[in-house]
Amino acid sequence: MYSLLQSAAIYGGRALAKYLLEHKGADPNFRNQFGESLLLLCSKGGHLDVLEVFRDVIVGIFGETANVNGQVLSSTAQKRTPTM
Helix, strand or coil: CCCCCHHHHHHCHHHHHHHHHHHHHCCCEEEEECCCCCCHHHHCCCCCCHHHHHHHHHHHHHCECCCCEEEEHHHHHCCCCCCC
């Protein structure tokens, strides 16, 4: 299923992405039929401004950050140092 949010990610619609996420409750963790996240679609298209919108919304809503694959990582998990 194709969504407006996915279209904003692919074609660089920064204002549309921000509006849908902040005012219409669009899901920032949406994935297309191939399992590609919105963050990945932005990256593939070179739309860093839209990528920043998704990042800011994810951080603002969840207090967490996400990697380029769209996996939400808790802020505590990122700070953990692996033990050997």
